[in-house]
Amino acid sequence: MHVPNRIAGAQRNWSYSAAAREAGASLIENLSIPAPFADPAIEARFLEEHSQRFCAFRRASTLLALGLWTCFLWWDMNNAQRMKVLNDALTYLLVLRLLGVALLFCTGILVLRPSFRSHETSTRVILTGVYGLIFLLLGIIAVTPAPYNYMQHFTGLYLALFFQFSFFYLRSKYALTVAIVTFAALILLQLTLKVLNPTDFAAGLFYLFNMTIVGHGVCVHAERVSRERFSAERALASLNNEISMTNVELERKNTELEISKKDQEIKTNALLALKEQQMLAAEASSKDKSNFLAAATHDLRQPMHALNLFLQAASEAIGHGEFKEAGRLIDECGRSSEILARLLNAVLDLSRLESGRVVPRYHVFDLRLIIEEAAEQLRPFAQSRGVDLRLRLPKEALVCVRSDAHWLCRAVANLVSNGIKYANTGQTAKPTVIVGLVRSATRARIDVVDNGIGISNAHWESIFQPFFQVGNPEQDRDKGLGLGLSIVNAVISMLDEHRIELKSAEGLGSRFSVEMPLCGATPDKPSPRVPARADPEEARQLAGLYVLLVEDDGLVRASTEALLSQWGVLFDSAATFEEYEEILDSLERIPDLIITDYRLRDFKTAREIAMLFTAKLGKPCPTLVVTGEPQATIIPLACTHDVLSKPVSTAELRQEILSLVAGRCPNEVAA
Structure with a gap:
């Protein structure tokens, strides 16, 4: 009979002990300052969201504090009229109270500014106001005779701590620091000036300590809840994103399934007709290809x-x-x-x-820039033909479009070159090509107008076919290749929402118009680089340059070495990535430029060439990629670079070398 009683007693003792330990652990947890997030970026994001979430409440609390402080000013004046002992200290009280009003008024102005929403600004403003009021309250306690300083003004410290613990949603460590500073200042004030009766001082500290413990617990709990809410919202947002992506994927698959079913029905019902169409299209395509190849x-x-x-x-x-x-x-x-x-x-x-192997690289840019670039390239050609090349561009407003700047510039240059080639030099008026830019509410249009020989209506469709040239039956190469307008037509067809229009009359000139939608965004900033001029005198600048040449084709490498030698360029050449690495390990001079093919042996590319140089020498080097690869397949390098497509003329190669050496990499310039 006694054994069960002992067991029951042990269980009760164990339950009490476990409950006591649990309560103690909970108390410690609720009084411990919450740890910040491990990731500094997440912690900074939490602090900003926390400040923005409680920004309105903090503003209201500040204005409330201003109202309460002003009421206490009236309260002090009323008490001073009733009690002579307080009337003697009224002047000091009014000065301190008015300083508090000024402090809270300035704080109120600061909290109403948009910058108060940021964590750093709001914390600095709130702590300035709290510390300022506490020290003003301590001053009020010091100038008020005992025991009225305790009865009338000591409660102000409670109110100040109450505000900073509960209304301002400060981080718990900041709030606890304010309480500790208040304690220390009050004790120092008592030890030096003995402003309070010992009994009032002890009671005040006791209540102040209790309020600090309770307020700190509330502040810790509020911060912990806010952090948990932030983590939960992040997790929920991530989960919602995953669910949205899953829903989108399911919807896409469902749509694809429906489309597939409809397509299958259409294909089944129209199989014979489709085969016939495909046969005719294949024959026409084969004929076109044969004609093109011929x-x-x-x-x-x-x-x-x-x-x-x-x-x-x-x-x-x-x-x-x-x-x-x-x-x-x-x-x-x-x-x-x-x-x-x-x-x-x-x-x-x-x-x-x-x-269809060319994929457009869209970005936003000012359309005037590519027109000026195309005109600058063709101006010497126009002067050699005696053609006046003019530009009509908006002078102030940007004309931003979203397109492929490289291919659009290529199309504009071909249109301008076409106008220059077919200038009518036999007429009395001077041959002229005008490039204009017109914008409407939603679209922009580039007009290339000439007063040349013109094109009859019968040739409007044919001029966009490869190798067709009006007035050049002998196919004189000096009059062009016959592919310029074909490339323009292919480029405009490739670009989204771009279209080309032709208006011409035989003997009266032509107008080609390229139209595209406007883009309201600001233009992307291209990396600046100094262009090289085509002046033959600048070829002398090549002498003494040091170049690293990486080319796995022996014939191309030998011809490039011979050309560099004739230009007076110092160089080291490598046929493989390993030879290039050996050259880097034994360098005695920092190269001015790297010339490399894009695709090398052993699956190496120009990207690895540039990365190895940066890794070994600690800074990038300008790189010229001379390759037969399509430019759309080339991954951008981590330095200033240009891409030339083989075959390359010597003038173009020289200009690109000078341009890259003059431009340098942005990182190198900053260093």
Whole structure:
């Protein structure tokens, strides 16, 4: 009978002990300052959201404090009239009270400003007001004779702590610091001036201590609840995002399924007709490709044939000792090579555009910039043809569009070049090409107008076909390649919501208009780089430059080395990534430029070339990528770089080298 009683007693003792430990742990937890979030970025975001959430309540509390303090001013004046002992200290009381009114008034102005919503500003303003009022209250207690200082004004400290513990939603460590400072200041004031009766001082500290414990617990709890709410909201937002993404994915799959079902029905019902259409389209496409290849092959053979003959003639001239004639023939070789390179690049560009392998890179920019760039490129060509090239652009307002700046500039340049080539030099008026920019409420339009030979209505559709040229049946390469308008048409067809329009009359000139939607956003900021001029005198600046050449093709590497040597450029060349790494380990001079192919052996690219240089030397180096890869497939490098598509003319290569060396990388300039 006694054993169960002992067990029951032990259980009761254990229950009491466990409950006591649990209560103690809970008390410690509720009085412990909450730890900040481990991630500083999350902690900063929490503090900002916390300040913004309680911004309105903090403003109301500040204005409430101003009202209460003003009431106490009236209360002090009323008590001073009834009690002579307080009347003697009224002057000091009024000064301190008015200082408090001024402090709270200034604080009220600060809390009403938009900047008060930020954590740093709101904490600084609130703590300034709280500390200021506490020290003014201590001053009031000091100038008021005992025991009235305790009975009349000591309660102000309770109110101040009450406000800062509960109304201002401060972080608990800040609120506790205010209470500790208040305690220390009060004790110091008592020890030095003995402003309170010992009994009142002890009672005041006792109640102040109790209020501090309770207020600190409330403040800790409020902060912990706010942090838990912030974490829960983040988790909920993440979960909602995942659910939204899942719903979108399910909706997409459902839509795809419905579309698939409808497509299957349509395909089943129209299979015979579709096969017939596909057969006709395949035949037409095959015929178009055959015609295109035939025309391209013919046009490519012409400059290649001329190049071979010029080279053979130059070789024989050298054998006969006719070096001047050999020099002239070699210059003709260069001209044939440039024509061949231009034609090959144009054919490749048109092929990539029509095959859909080019993906536009959209960004927002000022349309005036690409027009000025295209005009600057073609102005020397216009001057050589005696054509007056004019611009009509808005001078002040930005004309922002969202497009592919590279390809749109290419299209505009082709239209301007086309107008210059077909200028009517036989008429009395001076041949003129005007490039204008017109904007409406929602769209922008580029007009390229010339007073040239014009185009008859019969040729309006044909001029956009490859290798078709009005008035050039002999296919003179000096009059163009016959691919410019084909590339323009392919570019405009590729870009979203862009369209081209032609108006022309034979003998009266032409107007080509490219139209696109306006974009209200501000233009993206391109990385600044100093362009190189085409002045032959600047070629002397190449002498003494130090270049790293990385090229895995032996023939291309040897020809590039020969050209760099003729320009007086110092260089080290590498055929593989490993050879390039060995060169970097033994460098005695920082290179001015890296020239590299994009795709190298062992799956290495120009990106790894640039990254290895930065890793070994601690700063990036300007990089020129000379490649046969489509530019859309090239990943941007982590430094100033340009991409040239093979084949490249020597003038273009020289200009790009000077441009990159003059521009440098932004990081290098900052250093």
